[in-house]
Amino acid sequence: MIHIPKAEYTRRRKALMAQMEPNSIAILPAAAVAIRNRDVEHVYRQDSDFQYLSGFPEPEAVIVLMPGRQHGEYVLFCRERNAERELWDGLRAGTEGAIRDFGADDAFPITDIDDILPGLIEGRDRVYSAMGSNAEFDRHVMEWINVIRSKAHLGAQPPNEFVALDHLLHDMRLYKSAAEVKVMREAARISCAAHVKAMQASRAGLYEFSLEAELDYEFRKGGAKMPAYGSIVAAGRNSCILHYQQNDAVLKDGDLVLIDAGCEIDCYASDITRTWPVSGRFSPEQKAIYEIVLASQEAAFAEIGPNKHWNQAHEATVRVITAGLVKLGLLQGDVDELIASEAYRAFYMHRAGHWLGMDVHDVGEYKVGGEWRVLEVGMALTVEPGIYISPDNQNVAKKWRGIGVRIEDDVVVTKQGCEILTGGVPKTVAEIEALMAAAR
Numbered sequence: 001m002i003h004i005p006k007a008e009y010t011r012r013r014k015a016l017m018a019q020m021e022p023n024s025i026a027i028l029p030a031a032a033v034a035i036r037n038r039d040v041e042h043v044y045r046q047d048s049d050f051q052y053l054s055g056f057p058e059p060e061a062v063i064v065l066m067p068g069r070q071h072g073e074y075v076l077f078c079r080e081r082n083a084e085r086e087l088w089d090g091l092r093a094g095t096e097g098a099i100r101d102f103g104a105d106d107a108f109p110i111t112d113i114d115d116i117l118p119g120l121i122e123g124r125d126r127v128y129s130a131m132g133s134n135a136e137f138d139r140h141v142m143e144w145i146n147v148i149r150s151k152a153h154l155g156a157q158p159p160n161e162f163v164a165l166d167h168l169l170h171d172m173r174l175y176k177s178a179a180e181v182k183v184m185r186e187a188a189r190i191s192c193a194a195h196v197k198a199m200q201a202s203r204a205g206l207y208e209f210s211l212e213a214e215l216d217y218e219f220r221k222g223g224a225k226m227p228a229y230g231s232i233v234a235a236g237r238n239s240c241i242l243h244y245q246q247n248d249a250v251l252k253d254g255d256l257v258l259i260d261a262g263c264e265i266d267c268y269a270s271d272i273t274r275t276w277p278v279s280g281r282f283s284p285e286q287k288a289i290y291e292i293v294l295a296s297q298e299a300a301f302a303e304i305g306p307n308k309h310w311n312q313a314h315e316a317t318v319r320v321i322t323a324g325l326v327k328l329g330l331l332q333g334d335v336d337e338l339i340a341s342e343a344y345r346a347f348y349m350h351r352a353g354h355w356l357g358m359d360v361h362d363v364g365e366y367k368v369g370g371e372w373r374v375l376e377v378g379m380a381l382t383v384e385p386g387i388y389i390s391p392d393n394q395n396v397a398k399k400w401r402g403i404g405v406r407i408e409d410d411v412v413v414t415k416q417g418c419e420i421l422t423g424g425v426p427k428t429v430a431e432i433e434a435l436m437a438a439a440r
């Protein structure tokens with residue numbers, strides 16, 4: 001299995017600590033276990049920030065980073081070993097494992113945190129935490145601070161500054177290292193195989209969930225624990241619902257099916273959309289729309305590279321899509337004016353992409369100082385233009401209604417431009433029709 005090497009977690013912690021103000025402390029909680037119903041839990045997924053800094057896969061844990069601390073800068077609070085619980089639920093690292101296997105300098109039982117953490121915070125001027133994203137943890141932080149305040153008359157010094165950690169940490173996460181790109185390539189490779197499998201399996205009479213099952217099988221077989229987000233398998237008019245998740249309609253001859261799905265490897269997402277005809281042949285209308293979306297995506301790729309700004313790719317898709325819709329008679333007027341009035345938004349109502357990484361809609365600012373961010377080597381993003389003609393759109397001829405097409409790939413910015421991570425799944429009309437014909 002391809003994964004992030006241990007040394008990288010150390011490097012990340014050091015890089016974050018190097019950016020923290022002198023005499024400060026950072027505190028981050030693990031994700032909580034979420035209850036699904038009664039005593040059934042959702043599959044556990046570590047919090048992305050916590051995972052990024054530790055690789056520690058367990059709940060009920062807290063990372064504490066204390067730059068310059070003599071007895072060790074990285075303290076991990078975690079669950080203790082417990083033979084009874086481990087018999088039922090699986091192994092735990094315990095405090096020894098936290099040090100031995102996860103690089104902690106010091107580790108304490110999570111049950112002791114209220115007694116120990118105020119003492120670690122005391123004397124530090126600033127506290128970094130993900131303020132506002134976890135109300136319960138925010139309250140804990142304040143309780144620990146209040147313990148120190150209550151001892152002020154004894155000379156205890158509570159911190160006076162509270163700083164949002166997100167800005168530093170999320171900017172780090174935006175730039176993918178070679179190891180991260182390697183993991184993302186693997187997630188992309190498995191997701192490509194899954195889309196190919198679903199294309200080959202596509203038949204009228206099956207259900208949307210039949211194709212979802214093909215995806216899940218390939219994801220799991222490739223070692224992915226779960227999809228990076230709820231898979232969208234949208235046939236016919238459902239393809240015009242952007243975040244459709246019902247996935248229970250029947251696949252009909254003559255319809256398109258749009259699949260937006262990707263797996264997650266070592267907490268790194270892939271995010272691919274392909275749209276194809278259920279029975280393997282595009283109708284003339286479906287093909288006409290598809291070719292516009294594909295051309296707009298190609299135009300976007302050309303606008304991704306160092307020194308190009310975030311919005312250039314989006315602008316490229318808007319221009320190609322608007323011009324294409326005018327050519328087909330679906331929009332009337334001057335292309336520049338239609339772009340200025342955003343007339344295309346009746347058909348193309350989302351942006352051309354988003355940052356991609358540990359979260360499918362990854363962290364990182366899109367604007368800096370009010371200006372679109374300039375792309376740099378290592379940034380990863382999706383490129384996902386689409387055209388959706390509502391089944392209820394009375395302004396267009398009937399033959400166009402209910403056609404929804406999106407094409408989505410994942411890229412990483414390189415010195416030369418960008419590397420497409422998800423090239424392993426057919427995309428042109430000819431390629432898709434050939435692959436599907438061979439599978440019949």
Ligand code: GLY
Nearest residue numbers: 229260271384408
């Ligand atoms: N799968 C959600 C998205 O493409 O943004």
Ligand code: MN
Nearest residue numbers: 271382384408
């Ligand atoms: Mn996406």
Ligand code: MN
Nearest residue numbers: 260271272408
């Ligand atoms: Mn997607």
